[in-house]
Amino acid sequence: MSGAAPAVGVARPRVEGPAKVTGRARYAADVPMADLAFGIVVVSTVTRGRIRDIDVAAVQDMPGVLGVIDHRNAPRLNPDAGHFFGPDGGLQLLQDDVIPHAGRPVALVVAETLEQARAAAEALPVTYEVLPHDTDFSADHPAGRAAMALFDGPVDVGDVDRELAASAVVVRERYFTPEEHCSAMEPHSATAWWEGERLQAVDSNQGPFFIATVVATLFSLPLEQVRIRTEHVGGGFGSKGLCGPQLVLAVMGAMHFARPVRVTLSRNQVFLTTAMRPAIEQMVRIGADDDGRLRAIHHEAAFELSPLAEYIEGCTELTKTLYATPALRTRLTAVPLDILPPYSMRGPGAAPGSFALECAMDEVAERLGIDPLELRLRNEPTVGPASGLPFSTRNLVACLREGARRFGWASRDHRPRMRREGPLLVGTGLAATSFSVGAFPSTASITAEPDGTFTVVVNATDLGTGARTALTAIAADALAVGAEKVRLRISDSDFGPAWSAGGSRGTTSWAWAITEAAAKLRSSGDQGTVTVDTAQLLNDLPSRERHSYSAVFAEVTVDPATGEVRVRRLLGMFAVGRVVNPLMARSQVIGGMIGGLSMALHEEGVRDPVSGRHINADFAGYHISAHADVPDIEADFVPDYEPGIPMGIKGAGEIGNVGTPAAIANAVWHATGSRQRALPIRPDRVIEEHPLQ
Amino acid sequence: MREFAYQRVTQVREALTLVAENDGSRYLAGGTNLVDLMKCGVEAPTRLVDVRSLPLGGVREGADGGLVIGATTTNSDVAAHPEVRRRFPALSQAVLAGASGQLRNMATVGGNLLQRTRCAYFADPSQACNKRVPGTGCSAVDGAHHNHAVFGWSRHCVATHPSDMAVALAAFDAVVHYETLDGGGEIPLSEFYPPVGDTPQQETVLPSGALITAVSLPKAALSPWSRYRKVRDRASYAFANVSIAADLGVHDGVVRDVRIALGGVASQPWRARSAEAFLRGGPASFGTVPGGG
Structure with missing residues (x-):
C-alpha cells in the first residue's frame, strides 16, 4: 500500500x-415530497374465497379521499413478473376477485393525509364469498410434492439403507419448526411518482436494481423508465428481498392519481403481507459405528408454500457439507397451502436444517456415549460429501476447538440432568455449522x-x-x-x-x-x-466447496416446575474469511445469535385453527427475544481466508442465526434429559409434572 | 382510528359531568391500553376525558394504618414507593413484572384495573367476540387457547384479565374507591370483577360513569415477606402464563396466615381460597402440598 x-x-x-x-x-417513509398523497392498504379478512363487493361509494365522499383502487380499476399487471424462482402470483395484486390467502391486499384507499386514508380504509365495506381453506401443514399432507430443484436438489450417495442396517446405532427423529416472521424494525414503505416519462420510487428493499427489474416487468415498462432508490433500510431479514406490496400499490397509486403516492404497511400488515419462513417438518436418520464414525445420513425436509409462487427452503444443504459419510440421501418436499407465499428469512434452509441435523447428531453422541464435540471432530470430511469437490478452506475444527476451550467444554459431564442449582436444572450444548458462500x-x-x-x-x-x-x-x-x-x-x-x-x-x-x-x-x-x-x-472461478463455518456453545437453565428456559451464556466462534470490520462483523454475528435464540425459544406465528388466520400478527403477540432474554454473548473469529474471492472475504450475514437453536435445544436436553424436537421450546413443552422427583 | 374530542380536566366533578353527558365519552389516564384498542378499531370513543391532571395521585397512609394509592399514581411510582415496597413487596414486584419501563411510566393504578383482556380474538374486530359485541359468539373457545382462562370461564368467553398489579391487590384484600355524580362508594377487589357467565361484556361492577379515585390496602393485609412470581414465555414484556402473589406467615412450623392469588388464569385475579384454607393451621412443609416431593 x-x-x-x-x-x-x-x-x-x-x-x-x-x-x-x-x-x-431518511428512511423510505421519511423522505419529504411535494403534493404527496397517502395510500392505506385494505387486506382480506378471509383465508380463501372471492370478493363479493367493495362498496367504494360508502367512503368516496369521506374527507380528503381521492379514490379507491381495487381489482375493477387497477392497472393490469404482467403475469410473467416474478422473483428468483419464476413467476410470482404474490405480485399480482388487485387483478381479480380471488382471495388466495388471509391478508391478501384487496384495495388501496388514497387520500390527502395519512389519517384520512386510514379512516376511509377502516370504513371501506368489503364482503366476501368464503370458500373452504387448508392451512394445516404436515409433512405427509396429500398435496406434498418434490420441491423445485434449482438448488439443494435431491442427493443420493452410497446405499443409505445398507449402511443404516450395518450401523451400531441409528437415530431416527422428526423435527418441527413453525412459521416465523422476518420482523424488521422498519415497516415496508414506498413512495412512487412520475417525472416525465420515468417512474420514480423510494422504497425499503434489499436491492433496488433487482426490484427495478421486477417493477419494469410487472408494469410492462422498459427498465430505463424505472428508477428505484433505497437510501437507508431499517432491517430486512429477507422480507425486503422481494418487490413488496407497498411498492406495487404505490406505483398503482401514482399511475391512477397522477401524483406521488406513499404506501406504508402497518405492523400487522407487515406480518400478513410480507414474506415469512414457512412451517417445516424434517426427518433425520443417522447411522454410526461404535467409534462414532458416521455410516449414513438421511435428511428429508417438507415445507409449506403457496400455489402462487415457487420457493425452496434448502434445509438439507448443510447436510451435504458438514460431515463425512459414505451414504447420504436428501429430499425436499413442498406442500402447497392457502398461505402467503413464504420466502427466505434469516438463514433460510440452514437455520431450520441445522436445528434438525445438529440435534440428531447430539442424539448420536448420547447413544454412543461420546462427547458431542468429539463426535464432530471424528467426522471431518476431506472432500464435499455430496459433491466430491475439494474445500477451498475449511476451518470448522478451529471453531470447535477454540470455542470449546473458551467455553470450558472439557469439564462437562456429558450425562444429562446432573447439574442443579436450587430449583433450576443447568445444561450445556453445542452445534457445528456451515453456510454456503x-x-x-x-x-x-x-x-x-x-x-x-x-x-x-x-x-x-x-x-x-x-x-x-x-x-x-x-x-x-x-x-x-x-x-x-x-x-x-x-x-x-x-x-x-x-x-x-x-x-x-x-x-x-x-x-x-x-x-x-x-x-x-x-x-x-x-x-x-x-x-x-x-x-x-x-x-471462471473453479468449482470448490466454499463455506463459512461456526461452532456455537450454549448454557441454559431450566425451571422444571414452570418449564421456563433461560439462556445463560452463548459463545460463537466463526470462520467467515477475512474480517473486513471486526466491530460490525461482531455486531452482525451477535445479532444473528440473538435471532437464533429467538427462534429457539420464542418466535412462532400462530394461526387460528378455525379461520386459518394469523392471530399474533404484531409485536405484542409475536414474541422476539427481549433484552432480558439475551445473556452474556461472546463471539469471535478464527483466522480464515477465502482464496477464491478478492480480499479473502466470505460473508457473515446469516451464519450467526444458524447453529444457535440446536445448541440451545441440546443444552435443554443436557439440563433435563428430555429432547426438544419442536421449536420454539415453550414452557408448556418443558414443564414437568413432578419436577422435584 | 376515528376522530374524537379530547378534554383535559382538573376537577373530579368536571370529569364525572363530562362523561355523564355523553354516552361515547371515556376516561383517559395513561392510555396504554385504550389508545391501542382505538387504533385497532375495538374502541371508538367520541370524547376522551383526560384525568391525569386530577388531584388523585400519590400514596398515603390510610385511616386504619394501611395504604391508600391514588388512582392516577403511575405504575412506576407505585412500584418504587418505599412504603409499598416495605409493607406490600409483592405489589411492587407485580407491577415491575408487567409491561415495560416506558409503559409503566404512563400507566396508572385506576387504568390498570380497567384494562381490557389481551385475547387476540377480542382485539380483532373481524372475529366474533361476545365481550366486544355481545351475542356474536366466542372465536377463542374453538380457537388457539394459549394463555386463556382455566378457571371461571364459560362457553361465552375464555379471556383472562391481563393485570399483574391486580393479582397482588387481590391477595391483599384491596378495596376500590370511586366517585359518581350521586356520591362515592367502595368495592372490595374480590367483588370488583363479576363472574363471566353469559355477560362477558360486563367486566366490572362499577356504576355507569364512575371514576376510580383510589385503591386502599388494609393494614390487616400487611405482608412484608410477600412475593410475586410470574411465569411467561419470555423473560420480560409478556403476559403471564400463570402468576402468583403469595404471603405465608409461619409460627412454630404452623401456617398461621396465608394469602394466594393467581394471575393469567381467569377473567379476574383468582384468589385461591381453598388452597389457603387447606394450608392454614397446617404444617409448613413441602409434604403438605399434594404432589409435592
Whole structure:
C-alpha cells in the first residue's frame, strides 16, 4: 500500500452512524415530497374465497379521499413478473376477485393525509364469498410434492439403507419448526411518482436494481423508465428481498392519481403481507459405528408454500457439507397451502436444517456415549460429501476447538440432568455449522476526481449492517488510499446491475466489482472513470466447496416446575474469511445469535385453527427475544481466508442465526434429559409434572 | 382510528359531568391500553376525558394504618414507593413484572384495573367476540387457547384479565374507591370483577360513569415477606402464563396466615381460597402440598 494504512481489518463505526442517531438519515417513509398523497392498504379478512363487493361509494365522499383502487380499476399487471424462482402470483395484486390467502391486499384507499386514508380504509365495506381453506401443514399432507430443484436438489450417495442396517446405532427423529416472521424494525414503505416519462420510487428493499427489474416487468415498462432508490433500510431479514406490496400499490397509486403516492404497511400488515419462513417438518436418520464414525445420513425436509409462487427452503444443504459419510440421501418436499407465499428469512434452509441435523447428531453422541464435540471432530470430511469437490478452506475444527476451550467444554459431564442449582436444572450444548458462500455478478464504477478523491458507485444496499462502511474500507485498500479519499454511492437502480443484500453474498459480490474496478483504474494511471462487470470472472472461478463455518456453545437453565428456559451464556466462534470490520462483523454475528435464540425459544406465528388466520400478527403477540432474554454473548473469529474471492472475504450475514437453536435445544436436553424436537421450546413443552422427583 | 374530542380536566366533578353527558365519552389516564384498542378499531370513543391532571395521585397512609394509592399514581411510582415496597413487596414486584419501563411510566393504578383482556380474538374486530359485541359468539373457545382462562370461564368467553398489579391487590384484600355524580362508594377487589357467565361484556361492577379515585390496602393485609412470581414465555414484556402473589406467615412450623392469588388464569385475579384454607393451621412443609416431593 502506498502510504495509506490498510482500512480492511480495522474496527470502525458506521459512516452513517451520526446521521442515524441524530435523525438526519431518511428512511423510505421519511423522505419529504411535494403534493404527496397517502395510500392505506385494505387486506382480506378471509383465508380463501372471492370478493363479493367493495362498496367504494360508502367512503368516496369521506374527507380528503381521492379514490379507491381495487381489482375493477387497477392497472393490469404482467403475469410473467416474478422473483428468483419464476413467476410470482404474490405480485399480482388487485387483478381479480380471488382471495388466495388471509391478508391478501384487496384495495388501496388514497387520500390527502395519512389519517384520512386510514379512516376511509377502516370504513371501506368489503364482503366476501368464503370458500373452504387448508392451512394445516404436515409433512405427509396429500398435496406434498418434490420441491423445485434449482438448488439443494435431491442427493443420493452410497446405499443409505445398507449402511443404516450395518450401523451400531441409528437415530431416527422428526423435527418441527413453525412459521416465523422476518420482523424488521422498519415497516415496508414506498413512495412512487412520475417525472416525465420515468417512474420514480423510494422504497425499503434489499436491492433496488433487482426490484427495478421486477417493477419494469410487472408494469410492462422498459427498465430505463424505472428508477428505484433505497437510501437507508431499517432491517430486512429477507422480507425486503422481494418487490413488496407497498411498492406495487404505490406505483398503482401514482399511475391512477397522477401524483406521488406513499404506501406504508402497518405492523400487522407487515406480518400478513410480507414474506415469512414457512412451517417445516424434517426427518433425520443417522447411522454410526461404535467409534462414532458416521455410516449414513438421511435428511428429508417438507415445507409449506403457496400455489402462487415457487420457493425452496434448502434445509438439507448443510447436510451435504458438514460431515463425512459414505451414504447420504436428501429430499425436499413442498406442500402447497392457502398461505402467503413464504420466502427466505434469516438463514433460510440452514437455520431450520441445522436445528434438525445438529440435534440428531447430539442424539448420536448420547447413544454412543461420546462427547458431542468429539463426535464432530471424528467426522471431518476431506472432500464435499455430496459433491466430491475439494474445500477451498475449511476451518470448522478451529471453531470447535477454540470455542470449546473458551467455553470450558472439557469439564462437562456429558450425562444429562446432573447439574442443579436450587430449583433450576443447568445444561450445556453445542452445534457445528456451515453456510454456503460465494458471489454473484455485479457492476461497479470508480471515477478518479480532479481533487485526488475517488467516487465509487456500486448498487449495494445497507440494511443497517454497515455495508457502506465495509465497502468504503475495501475501496480504500483496493485504491491504496485512505478511507477519507473514498466517496461511496449506493442504492440507486440507475447505478446498474448488482446483487442484492441477501444470501450472505452482498459484501463479496460488491467488493469483487469494486476491487476489479480499482485494479483497472490503477492500471490506467488513476485517470477518468472505469466500469466493470464481474459476470465473466465469476464464471471462471473453479468449482470448490466454499463455506463459512461456526461452532456455537450454549448454557441454559431450566425451571422444571414452570418449564421456563433461560439462556445463560452463548459463545460463537466463526470462520467467515477475512474480517473486513471486526466491530460490525461482531455486531452482525451477535445479532444473528440473538435471532437464533429467538427462534429457539420464542418466535412462532400462530394461526387460528378455525379461520386459518394469523392471530399474533404484531409485536405484542409475536414474541422476539427481549433484552432480558439475551445473556452474556461472546463471539469471535478464527483466522480464515477465502482464496477464491478478492480480499479473502466470505460473508457473515446469516451464519450467526444458524447453529444457535440446536445448541440451545441440546443444552435443554443436557439440563433435563428430555429432547426438544419442536421449536420454539415453550414452557408448556418443558414443564414437568413432578419436577422435584 | 376515528376522530374524537379530547378534554383535559382538573376537577373530579368536571370529569364525572363530562362523561355523564355523553354516552361515547371515556376516561383517559395513561392510555396504554385504550389508545391501542382505538387504533385497532375495538374502541371508538367520541370524547376522551383526560384525568391525569386530577388531584388523585400519590400514596398515603390510610385511616386504619394501611395504604391508600391514588388512582392516577403511575405504575412506576407505585412500584418504587418505599412504603409499598416495605409493607406490600409483592405489589411492587407485580407491577415491575408487567409491561415495560416506558409503559409503566404512563400507566396508572385506576387504568390498570380497567384494562381490557389481551385475547387476540377480542382485539380483532373481524372475529366474533361476545365481550366486544355481545351475542356474536366466542372465536377463542374453538380457537388457539394459549394463555386463556382455566378457571371461571364459560362457553361465552375464555379471556383472562391481563393485570399483574391486580393479582397482588387481590391477595391483599384491596378495596376500590370511586366517585359518581350521586356520591362515592367502595368495592372490595374480590367483588370488583363479576363472574363471566353469559355477560362477558360486563367486566366490572362499577356504576355507569364512575371514576376510580383510589385503591386502599388494609393494614390487616400487611405482608412484608410477600412475593410475586410470574411465569411467561419470555423473560420480560409478556403476559403471564400463570402468576402468583403469595404471603405465608409461619409460627412454630404452623401456617398461621396465608394469602394466594393467581394471575393469567381467569377473567379476574383468582384468589385461591381453598388452597389457603387447606394450608392454614397446617404444617409448613413441602409434604403438605399434594404432589409435592
